[in-house]
Amino acid sequence: MKKVLLIVMMGATFITYAQKKANGTIYVDHPAITVVEGMIKAFVNGDENKVAGYLADDFKSFDGSNKDDKGSDKASFLRSVKNWKDNIDYLSIKRSAGAYPDALEYTDDSQKDVVWVQTWEDVKGVHKTTGVKIDMPMHRLFVVNKDNKIKSIMTYSDAGIGNEVRDSYSVRKNGTIYNHHDYINKVRVMVHAFENKDYDKAYSFYDKKASFRNSNMAPDEKSLTLDQMKEMDKKMMQQFDVTSMDVRGYPDYLNYELGDAKVVQSWWNCNMTRKSDNKKIVMPILFIDTFNDEGMITNEIAYYSDKILEKEIEY
Known part of the structure; x- marks a missing residue:
């Protein structure tokens, strides 16, 4: 049994080593890297002539994300140097953090x-x-020939940015804005329910899985649930008495074409009295409420400054 086990172990070791086969050498410093980084620097500087000096006569560039790409020649690549120089401000191409060329x-x-x-x-x-x-x-993958000239470049990048640039040259409608709509009515009823301390009615406009954010939260801070928002409102009402919610201007309902998003934006002056010292406070607030197809609010973002709540306002 021991002999069989030994043979199996030796066989496994042999298989492990047999799977490895060297096919060359990787360098962290190399004249070819110097050539590539020199070309990149010249490209960023918009120096067509200098870029041309780094490229082989039969140079080709390829879009690695497009399997049907036939490649572009040297003249086309040099035109792109001018195009980037003429159309891009603050251009930089730098090594990604922790990365280096091989x-x-x-x-x-x-x-x-x-x-x-x-x-x-x-x-x-x-x-x-x-x-x-x-x-x-x-x-990017560069091929450098024996004359230290770049023979080809294969690029893998985000085509979405280029698409956004091209699309931005055209005027495109992205939905419809309404100043009267049932969703606007719901937001007004909801806000005035809060004003009149009818909290059950106010919360009835929210989906049970609704999420909440405000402008005082850190970007990476987790959104609040409906229960957490209720608790936050409760603490607020223990410190302040809301005397009036007055609309500023008029709310807008935006029905976006992209994604069919349904959003109501409304601007308010929240008039409050601070219970601790009876100070009157007016807090401007913007609500952005997103509705689902069932007409329930699924997401709310409130923009306001909590510093105003600490400020003493004299009338």
Whole structure:
């Protein structure tokens, strides 16, 4: 039995080692990396002539996210240098945090005259005309020939940003705004129910799984549940007496085409008396309420300054 076990263990060890086969060497420092990073710097600076000096005559660039891409030639790539310079403010292409380029020299004959360089970068900038912000990771594979010229680039990046830039050149309607609608009516009834301390009626307009946020919460802070919001309101009412909720301007109901979102925006002056010292406080507040298809509020964001609640206002 021991002999059988030993044979099995030796066989497993052999299989483990047999699965490994070297196919070249990876370098963290290499002349090919210097060439690639030199070209990137020239690209960011918008220097077409300098970029051209880094590229082979038969250069091709490919979109790695498009399997049907046939590639673009050197002249096309150089035009893109000018295009980025003319259209992008604050352009930067830098190594992603914790990342660095690798140079790979493969041992197989088909790769003996080239070096592959792979990079992980962050591309940032702002499109001059549309204001679309560029802030995306980008992975690229460069092939550098024996003359230290870049023979090809394969780029993997977020095409969505380019699509947003192109779409932003056109005027596009994204829904309809109403100044009278049943959802507006519901928000008004809900707010005035709070004003009149009819809390059961006020909360009846919210879906049981509704979520709540306000402008004083940290971005990474978890949204409140309906029960948590009730408790927060209860503590507020222990300290303040709401005497009036007065609408400012008029509410809007926005029925967005994209996503069919149903949103009511309403602006209010919340008139309160602080119970501890009888101080009168007026707090401007904006409610953004999102409705589901059943006409229930599923999400509410309140914009106000809680500093106003601490401020003494003299009349």
